[in-house]
Structure formats: structure tokens, C-alpha cells
Amino acid sequence: MKMLFWYPETEISPLGQLGRQKSRETRLLAEVEGLGGVTAIACGQDHCLALCKSGQVYSWGKGEEGQLGIGACQLKNLKPRKVVIPIPILIPIFQVSCGNVHSLALTAGGEVFSWGQNSHGQLGLGKEVSIQPTPHPLLSLHGVPVTQISAGGAHSLFLSLSGLVYCCGANAVGQLGLNRIDERGRFNVREVPALRSLGVSYISCGEAHTAVLAQEGGVFTFGEGTLGQLGHNSTANELGPRRVENIEGPASQIACGSHHTLVLTSSGVLLAFGSGVKGQLGQGSTENSLQPTPVQDTWRTAPLTAYNMKISCGYNSNFLHFVPPERFEAKDQICKIDEDKLQKWLSLRASSKDAEREITSIFSSNASLVASFIQSSQTPVVNSTAVNMTTVRETFSKLKEIPWIANVIPMGPLTGTLLFASKFMKSVDIFLILPECHLFHEDQNVLSLVLPLARAIEQLSDVSTQSLKKQWSSLETQSMKTHVHVWKNALSFMLKAGLLRIYDGNAKDLLQILKHLHKVCKQSIEKKIPVEDFYINEICPSPFLMMDADLWWKSKQMPDQEFPAIFCNFPFLLNLQSKIVVFNYESAITKNTLAFEAQSKFFGLLPSEWPLDLPPSPQFHLKVKRNALIEDTFRKLSLVDHEDFKKQLIVHFVDDLKESFVNQRDFFLHLFEELRSPDSGMFTYNDSETLMWFPSQVTS
Secondary structure (H helix, E strand, O other): OOOEEOOOOOOOOOOOOOOOOOOOOOOOOEEOOOOOOEEEEEEOOOEEEEEEOOOOEEEEEEOOOOOOOOOOOOOEEEEEEEEOOOOOOOOOEEEEEEOOOEEEEEEOOOOEEEEEEOOOOOOOOOOOOOEEEEEEEOHHHOOOOEEEEEEOOOEEEEEEOOOOEEEEEEEOOOOOOOOOOEEEEEEEEEEOHHHHHHOEEEEEEOOOEEEEEEOOOOEEEEEOOOOOOOOOOOOOOEEEEEEOOOOOOOEEEEEEOOOEEEEEEOOOOEEEEEOOOOOOOOOOOOOOEEEEEEOOOHHHHOOOOOOEEEEEEOOOOEEEEEEOHHHHHOOOOOOOOOHHHHHHHHHOOOOOHHHHHHHHHHHOOHHHHHHHOEOOOOOOOOOOOOEOHHHHHHHHHHHHOOOOHHHOOOHHHHHHHHHHHHHHOOOOOHHHHHHHOHHHHOHHHHHHHHHHHHHHHHOOOHHHHHHHHHHHHOOOHHHHHHHHHHHHHHHHHHHHHOOOOOOHHHHHHHHHHHHHHHHHHHHOOOOOOOHHHHOOHHHOOOHHHHHHHHHHHHHHHOOOOOOOOOHHHOHHHOOHHHHHHHHHHHHHHHHHHHHHHHHHHHHOOOHHHOOOOOOOOOEEEEEEOHHHHHHHHHHHHOOOOHHHHHOEEEEEEOOEOOOOHHHHHHHHHHHHHHHOOHHHOOOEEOOOOOOEEOOOOOOO
8 A cells, every 4th residue: 555645734744744855745645655565554743653564663754752763852754764663573563553742553462562752641651751762562551452552642542352441641631531630641551440341342532532432332432522522512521431422323433533523323324523623524614513413425426335434533634435344344353362273283293384473473472362361241340350261271281282382382582571561560361371381380491481470470569469369269279270280380399409599589489479379269268279289298308398497497586587488487388297397396496495595594693693583484284183184184275375385295193293204194195095985075986986087066
């Protein structure tokens, strides 16, 4: 497709926005040189973008605010220059949009880039950035499969595959739909709550107003309404989405100019409202219209029955063109795994260039991977599980059976980008998907894949962490087991390979994630998985456990000191054997410490210097009656401090106060004999009294 531009206001394009190097008559159409295979264009206040079939973007015009994305903030650029966008070569750009002095681009992987002026936060890069001269990824939307972008005068909107709408930028008149105004603007991307229930299918931004199209065909507008561009038969501004009335039947398309709006109904009626000062409403006058008014349909005289109509708006103008039905219905799609691709890969005995290109494209983008498993929903809910985990599990199970695929999937770059982006991310769906991939369960990938993924999770903001916990709580049992295994297996591998101290920070990340998962399981109404699934059996028997227990003891004595990763701080990872070892170790240290303190206290002082407050006794004295052994024992034990159980036990029978270790043996012999008696009610027996177990109902 050739690019033709003209400039009606003057005889030349003073800032190069026509893409012509020579000053010549600009009222006539002329080709923009240096471009070929153009598939889309976007125009800002004084700059232009062209998207080529190759997926490359070119820009020209005014550039002193960085809106050209070429690195240098030049006053003007007379000819198209390539915009270098830092994306993998196999993932092309497939959408561009221009604001007054900012630009947006969307990749086929569902990732967004922004550049230009950020005076009101329209780039979504935070307050620290005033001008961004080159394309920068919108990290807050990393992992969100964005399907459409729209730049307003100084605000931006983004539509996700699940139907959620995100926004940033100017909001002085409510153009972000947040039911509030922000005089300086919104510098960080946030989701628009009021649009969740609508199931938005299309978005369009004007100078300071916004229109969205719902899946059911309703049109909603918000923002500036001074010229009637909201279509509510009023000139009032709207801070939140409001349905446009007086539209007969469902709408199929919407488009916003600077201060006017077009709506095309499914029956083919074109409606316009807002500013008509330049005749942009197509009603034969220059008057404004406060509500939807039909446009004179002069185009119906042409023989275009075999084509479908497509509408778009300029600043104060409109464009209407016709395309074949098959082209019109073929929506731009994010590259993702679908059933056809999966079956094709499964049928291949060896990799092919096409298959490698498809797999590399999909697995190079977290958003593409999320898009592959997104659940269809009429009413998307933020912080809910947007991906179908059953499909995720089944898909990766099939991929595992393809022998050549492990060498093709580029998981390294995927986790690398998560490390860079996770602290800004709004969506956490990708962290549900990746642990289902078999590559994350292999020892050889622990250091290169699992540890970076764990670090990325630990870098999440508090809000995103809470969102991830909520989504973990909704996992089915099998998925929860899979998630636990990834992190537990990584720790087991590092333990066996002697790498725990080398990768101490990473070990702490793994332990914290397992702690979160264990808490989620513990708090669930239905127990997700058995506690045994958390046990790391390699811990015991091993010298590591004794060293870990020693560190654990020291860390309690010196809480302000930094220590390496300590497994004993996470007792749910220890099996019964490990817990017994740790308990005995701590008890022995407690006994020795108390004995040492007592001896030091008395042997270091003269009798006249003995303090009134005696040090704790290193022994636990238990006085019980022989004739009421069980009742007396449980009564006395219920009254003592838990720390006393770690002391040396000294048993006294009331009828024989002589201290003797024989009493201890006698005590345990008689105690367990009475406990095992059926009359005690402590245990339940089978008929032959060969088996016993604790009863289901607690007895008094």
C-alpha cells in the first residue's frame, strides 16, 4: 500500500509531517517516499507513524518531545525514519497509535511500548520520566495480553484479551473513566473498575474524551462533553462510563475524533455527535450535535454490497472505506498456542523452521503464553484466575511428549524479562502457568529457570503478591501439587549439589514461596494437598540438618543478626524424623545451657553474694500419685511452661520422694500400661485387640 499525504492548511508542511523533503504544493496528494507495504498509519498533532507489513515502524514530523522514537529530540524530521523497538525479531508490531505528542505500539506478542512526552503520565512510565525519546516497554502491563491500544490527546487506554481496560495519562475531565479527576494526571497504569462488567470489545480516545464498545453492542462514553462529544444530550463532563442512549440496535464500531464521535450500528446506520465546526458530522452544516444523529449516507449509491464498511476519525475529519468481508472479519490476533498449532507440532517427528518460528514467537512473550490459556468470560474479574489451568496442564503434558521441543522453547529470555518487570507487573497469571511446564521440574534447569522465576515472584509488589496468593488459593489439588514440587525440587537439588550457601538468597526466595503456598493450603476450607507433599526428605539423615538446627538456635539468640537460609524456620518442610532430630538437639542445648547458667551463677559467687532471684532450674521435677497416675500426670503437665519439656525430667512419686532414675522407668512403664488399657478411652481397638488408633471423637 502506498502512502499519500496532503496538508490543507498551508502550502508547505512546516514540521515535516507530510514526509516530504522538498517544499512543494501540499494541497495535492503525493506519495511518501521511502515506505513500502504499509498496513496502518497513525497521526498525532504534528507527527506520523507508519506500520509496514514487515512489522517495522517508521516516523516523521515534529520530534522535539521524543514522539518520533528515534532517540534524538529533533525539531522536525522531513523523511520517514525507522523506529527501533527492542523486541525479538520474530515478534512484529501490529498496531500503532498517536496522541498529540506521544506514541504507542503493540506487538503481536501482546506487549506495549510507549515514547514521547509524559507530562500527564500518558506513557505509563511513572513520574520520573518527563520525555522518553525511544520506545520503552510498559512494564506494568507485562504479562497482560493486550489486544488494542488507543492514544488520546494526553491519555492512553489499553484493552486486554480478557476484556479488562487499563489507563494512564491526563484525567482533568474524567477521560480515564475512574469516577474522579486528577489535575496532574495518572502517571502509573491502573485498571478501570467501572468497565469490568461491560465486557469491553473496543476502545477509542479523543482529545479529552473516551468511548468504549461493549460486547453486547452498547456504547459508553466519558470525559469532556463541552461540545456534545459524549452523546448524552448535554455539554457536561462525565467522570465515569455512561451509556449513550438513542442508538437503535447494537453498535458494531466506534471512532473518536478530537471533539466528535462516530458510531456504526450493526444495521449499517452511521451516527455522529459532538463538534461540527469543520463539517465533521456529515450533516450538511457546521453545527454541533449533543446526541447521536444519522450521517447522510451518500455512499450507498455505489455498488458496494459485497464489501463491509470501516470507519475512522482524524482530528476534525472522518474516513469511511470498504473492505472485503473476509478481511474485515479477520481480527488481529496475538500469537498464541491453539489446537491447530499443537496438533501440527505433535505430528512432527523432528522440528521444522515453521514450527520453531511459531514456538519461539509464543514462548518469547509472557503475554502470548497467557493469551494461549485465557478463559472466555463475559464479565472479567480483576485478581481472579484468568487462565484455564486444566488447559495449561493438558497442553504442557502434550508438549512434554514432543522429543525435540525442549531444545526449541526459549524459556531463558522469558524468565529474564520477568526478573526485569515483575516489580511493576499488574497481572500475575504467568506465575500460574510456568510451573506447569515440565522444563521447570528438571534439575538441569533449576539455576537457569527456577531460581530467576522465584526471584521474580519475590519482587512483586504487595498488591500483586496478594493477588497471586488469592489465585493460588483457587488452584485445584493437582495444580497445587505441581507448584509445590517445582520449588521443593529446586531446594532438594541445591541441597544434594551443595549449592545452598552459594545461592543463599535464591534459597530464601524458594523457602518464602513454599511458606506462602503452605499457608494457602492451611487456610483453605478443603485441604489442598497432604502435609507430606511439602516434606523435603533429603534433609534427614544428613549432617546438614544438625548445622541448620545450630543456625536456628543461634538466630533465636541473636535476632538482629543476618543468617543464611534456615530450614528449621519452616517446620512444614521437615518430616517426623527431622523434627525429632531438631527437637532432641534443641532439648539437649536447652538442658546444657540451663545447667551451665546455674553452675556459673553459683560457682562464680560467694554465698553472701547469691542473688535473691535464683536462675531457672535445669531440671523439670514432676510429682505424681501412683494411685491416680494418668489423671495426675495430665493435670500437672497442663500447668507447666512449654520450655520445661526441654529440661531433664526428674520424676517423684508422692509416696516415695527419693530421687531415682528407676522412678522414671517405673513412671513410663505404668503410665503407658494404663494408657493402653481399653478402660482409659485413649485408644480404639479392633475386636482382636491387635490394632489400636486414636478415636475419631475426643474423650474427656
